[in-house]
Amino acid sequence: MHRFLLQAACLCYLSVQVVLAGPIEECKEFTTYGVPGRAGDLLCRKGYLLSHDPVRKTPVWVAEHLTREKAKRGIKRSDDFRPDADLEPGKRAELSDYRGSGYDRGHMAPAADMAWDEQAMSESFYLSNMVPQAGIGMNRGIWMELEKKVRNWVQERGELYVYSGPIYQVSDTETIGRNKVAVPSFLYKVILDPGQKEAIALIMPNRKLRTQDLPTYLVSVREVEKETGLHFFTNLPDIEQEKLEAPTATQLWQ
Secondary structure: OOOOOOOHHHHOOOOOEEOOOOOHHHHHHHHOOOOOOOOOEEEEOOOOEEEEEOOOOEEEEEEEEEEHHHHOOOOOOOOOOEOOOOOOOOOOOOHHHHOOOOOEEEEOOOHHHHOOOHHHHHHOOEHHHEEEEOHHHHHHHHHHHHHHHHHHHHHHHOEEEEEEEEEOOOOOOOEEOOOOEEOOOEEEEEEEEOOOOEEEEEEEEOOOOOHHHHHHHEEEHHHHHHHHOOOOOOOOOHHHHHHHHOOEOOOOOO
């Protein structure tokens, strides 16, 4: 696989701040297996927990806890895209940044994952939960198909922890809008099945791709860690982390 340059090299100067977006105690369900990284502004939402990069104006990581019970509900999609009022102007994306950019407002915690609750659905449309994402063939193609598969997996498996976010190369310079929202070169997703003690991970280029090629983007969790500087499943013993992070799945979960 093509070797990426660590986005961690550009994140090391960021410090953790808990932004007042709801009591952090309400987000403990997303930290059962640890948080992937300590850089950025921590934002606690009803349906997810994320760390936000105030320089790039995109998430560093977004953590979800999906259950079969949540997946059974059917709240209508709200489409109320808006800037995150818990972040200062100049340190966040604005609607105007995406307008005419040629990029989609790409959810990291998908709206369809939040169909169990109106507040969770609405909060998924904060721009802090999004990255500039290629549209046709990516956000509206292979990535959407992956999100659907995750929801199918949770129906079958009962419970999943899902971590999503961008990967930046040091050479990445493309931004959109007056606030210079950074365009990532790649996107990752890490999925943990705590019941079956299995993990699966993918890294995809942020461009038009063929949906049928989805299995070719499988990588190990360790590969995602190398390319992001993040560390997953830190609350588990080292030997359990190794079993989850070292192997690359040979195929998508059935």
